[in-house]
Amino acid sequence: MRASSRFFAALWWVPRGIVFGLLAFAIFGPLFNMLLWTVTEKWYFPHALPLEYGFSGWRKVFAPRGGALESLGNSLIVAMLTVLVSLALAIPAGYALARLKLPLRGLILLAFLMPQAFPNLTVYVNVARIFYEIGLNGTIAGVVLVHVSHGLVYAVWIATAAFSAIEPELEQAARSIGAGALRTFRDITLPLAAPGLLASAIFVFLESLDEFTGSYFVGAPDVNMLPLLLYSAGSGGNYQIASITALLLLIPSLVFMLLVERFLKADVLSRVGR
Template sequence: MLFKAIPKTILLFCLLSVLLPVVILLIWSFADNWPWPALLPAAFSFRALRELFGGYSGALQVLFSSILISVAVALASLLISIPAARAVALYDFYGKNVFRFIILLPVIVPATAFAMGIQVLFIRLGLSDTVFGVIIAQIILCLPYTMKIMADVTEAAGNKLESQARVLGASPLQTFRHITLPLMMPGIIAAGSMAYIVSFSQYFLTFLIGGGNVITFSMLMFPYIQSGDRTIASAYSVLFIVSSLLVFVLFEKMLKKYYRLDDIYFFS
C-alpha cells in the first residue's frame, strides 16, 4: 500500500507546485493591499481588471496581435524543422554534426550578443522595426528547440512503416499524410507549443528588433514586473497563462480531430 501511494503523492505534489503559484497570482490580481504575513489580502480592488479590459491600455489588442505573431512563428518553425529533422535523423551527409552544432548556436550564444548581431544584420537588410523582422528573428531563436524535438521524434519513429506503405502501393503524398504525420504528431504538438511559448514570452529580442514599433504582450507586462506593481503584473501574468493554455488546447484538438477523421476516411 505504501509503494502504491508514493506515485500518487508525487503526482499531487507536482500538481500543487503548478497550481499554487497560479492561485497566488489570481489572488494578487484582485489584491489592493496584502501585507506580510497575512494569509489573505487586507483589501481588494478591480484596478487590474480596469487596466486589462478598460480599453485605454490596449492590452487585448496587443494580446491578439501577439498571439498571431507567435502562431506564425510556431508554424514557420515547424515547416522548417520537419524536413530538416528528417534529413538529420534519417540520412548521413557530409557536415552533419557541424549542422547540428550550428542549429544550437542561437541557444549557446548569449542572448544579448545574439540579439545585437541580428539587429545589425536586419538594419542593413531593412528588416529592423518591422513585424516581419521580429517574426524572422524569433523563428531563428525557436529553431534549436523545434529541431531538437522533431529530430528525436523522427529517430524514434524511423522510416520502416513508410517503406512498408510505399511497398504496398501508397504514393509519397499518401505516405506522408497518413503515416509520417500521425507518427510525428506528438513531436509536432510539443515542438509547436515550445516555439509558441518561446516566441510569446520574448521581450528583449522583440524590443531590440522591433525598435518600439512592434509591441507584444510581454513588452506590456515586463515594465509592471520591473516596477514592483504586483497587482497589475499578476493580472498580466494570469492572462498570459490563460491565453497560452487556450492556444495549446485549440492547437492540439484541431490536429487530433483532423487526423482522427482523416484516418477513418483513409481506412474505410
C-alpha cells in the first residue's frame, strides 16, 4: 500500500507539472519572442527561429530620426511630473481621509475611481476637444494633466492606507511634548508613511509610462511618447522596432515592481478603503 500510495503521489505531480509548464509558457513565451525580435534581422513563416541575427533595429531606434530618445525623454519627463503633481494632491488628501472623520468618506474615495469607470476613448476625445480650445492640446502640461487624472486613483488610495497604518498615539505623543502640527507631520507621520508613499509614486510612474490613449489624443503628434512609438511600429508591421520599444518600456516596469514588492507591506494594503 505504501508503494502504491507513493506511486499515485508521484503521478499527481504530472498534471500539476503540465499546468505549471503551460502557465510558464503563457507568461514567458511572449517575452522570449519579444527578446528574439529585438536581435532579429530576418524571420518569416514557417521557420520557428530567426534566420539572421543582428542589431540593425537598435541602430534605427536610436538614430536621430528614430525618435526613441525623444520619446523616452518625453515619457520620463511626463511620468516624473505626473508623480510630483499626484503626490502633491494625494498627500494632504490621504492624510485628511485617514485622520479626519469626514462625512461620506467612502464616497469620496470612490470618487477618485470615476476616471476608471468610463471608457477611456470617449473621455479622452472630449478632453482633447476641451484642451484644444484652451491651448493645452499637444503640450507636456496637457499630457501630464490627463495622466494625473488616472494617477490620483493609486496615489490617494495608497496614501490614505499608508497614513491609516500609523498609530495616532505616535502623533499625540509628539504633540504632548511640544511639537507643533507641522513638525509632527514632518518628523513623525511623513517618515512612517514614506514606504507607502514611495509605492504610490511607483504605481503612478508606471501608469503614466504605459499610458497610450490619453497620450495619443492629447499629446500626438507634438509630444512623442514611447507608447505612441510602439503603436506606430507595431501597426506598421515593424516588429523589430516595436519589440525594442516594448523592451524599453518593460525594463523600468520590472525594476519598479520589485521596489513595490519591497516597500508596500501587507499591513498597508489591508487598510485600503478602511
